[in-house]
Amino acid sequence: MPDWTPTTLARIDHEYDRRNASRPSTGRFGSYISARENELNEEERTDRSRFTAWAWHIATPPVMSPGYVEIRPDLSVTFDRDEDGDPLVKVVVPLPHSVLARQHRPGYEVSDWEAPYGRGERYSQLYGPSFVKRTAVLTSATLLEPAKDWDLYVPSGGAERRVADAQEAVETAARLINVYVGPRVADLFGE
Numbered sequence: 001m002p003d004w005t006p007t008t009l010a011r012i013d014h015e016y017d018r019r020n021a022s023r024p025s026t027g028r029f030g031s032y033i034s035a036r037e038n039e040l041n042e043e044e045r046t047d048r049s050r051f052t053a054w055a056w057h058i059a060t061p062p063v064m065s066p067g068y069v070e071i072r073p074d075l076s077v078t079f080d081r082d083e084d085g086d087p088l089v090k091v092v093v094p095l096p097h098s099v100l101a102r103q104h105r106p107g108y109e110v111s112d113w114e115a116p117y118g119r120g121e122r123y124s125q126l127y128g129p130s131f132v133k134r135t136a137v138l139t140s141a142t143l144l145e146p147a148k149d150w151d152l153y154v155p156s157g158g159a160e161r162r163v164a165d166a167q168e169a170v171e172t173a174a175r176l177i178n179v180y181v182g183p184r185v186a187d188l189f190g191e
Contacts, residue, residue: 004072004123006191007182009091010174011070029068029170030163032058037162046157049087049147052173053080055166069170073125075185079147079173087147089181093188094126095139111136141188145181152176 017027026034036058044050056079059068071077076092097105097112111134113126129136153172155165 006186008178009072009077009182010177012171017068026163033163033166048152048154049081051155052152052169055169059170069174072123074123089145089147089177091143093141106137150176
């Protein structure tokens with residue numbers, strides 16, 4: 001698996017999915033999709049945004065853990081729909097004080113997001129302070145990206161293609177998130 005980059009927010013690890021499946025032919029994700037396809041109503045089976053939102057929800061934690069879709073550890077990325085039913089990507093980005101402009105940093109000593117000890121990863125998951133001995137200011141940005149004009153995968157609607165459709169839907173969504181949203185997240189960090 002290649003390392004994370006400033007614009008890579010989501011990726012699929014097919015090998016891990018197959019290697020850790022009870023049925024390698026369908027993979028872990030395929031088993032989850034098969035077990036939950038009764039959650040789909042008739043119009044969701046062919047609607048690209050509804051189907052992708054359903055499949056993305058299954059492909060990511062907490063439903064699948066680890067997920068079929070692997071999210072960059074320092075972020076939260078969800079694929080959903082807005083009030084009009086249009087597709088929407090939501091990315092929550094914890095922002096350590098060091099990335100804030102000096103005039104926007106607290107003027108007093110505060111605790112900040114913490115990375116796990118000894119990891120040294122560029123994009124490691126951040127946590128609130130373990131022991132709060134002074135004021136902690138945990139800043140984050142929420143980026144909402146409309147995806148109505150994206151070329152999302154259109155599912156066939158057939159039960160025999162449900163797993164393949166779900167795989168295509170989330171793989172397409174992950175690729176488009178990296179293309180359209182990745183540069184916006186990189187901009188937040190000045191990368």
